[in-house]
Amino acid sequence: MTQGIQTVGLYVRDQDEALAFYVDKLGFKVHTDVRNGDYRWLTVQHPEQPSFQLGLYVPGAPVHDAATAQALNALVAKGAMPPMVLEVDDCFAAYDKMNQKGVEFTQEPVERYGTVDAGFRDPSGNGWKMIQTRRKVAAA
Template structure:
């Protein structure tokens, strides 16, 4: 039996804002965008990883009640969720390109641990580490 992780979800405050960020600024592409009433299933993919999807989900029904959804949104906005990691071939070049697209960086590229890394946040407050792949 084949098993694996296909979708990892992020909570976002606005799905359209998140879609624009991940597609227009980071270069991902939309994989699935379907609605069922008020619920929207929106996933994006990195072009180099077609078997993996990043879900951009709103806290709320059908998974959470209003109070839980509000608490989750507050945690995301504070950057309290664990960071995701984006691997790139050249961290400084990716930093310059993404900065030019208006990405908010929390850490400029630095050399450490034998590689280069930087930090940024999406519009909802989700933290990312961008790490240069070791050669």
């Protein structure tokens, strides 16, 4: 039996705003964008990881009741969700490129633990760590 993670969901305030951020600023590609009434299934993929999707979901029906959706939206707005990790070949170059596109960084690139990392947020407040691959640091 073969198993694997196909999609990981990320709660966002506004799917159109999130879609523009992940596609225009991070370079992801749209995988699925379908609607069923008020519900929208929206996923994006990193161009170098075609078997993995990041779901951009708004808390609410049909998955959550109104009280749960409100609580989740409050957590997203506070940036309380666990951070995602984006691996890059060159953290300094990726930082410069993303910063020029208006990505909100919470931490500039720092060399530590044998690698380089930086922190940023999406428009909904979701935290990201951007980490440079170790082999690139070791070769430098």
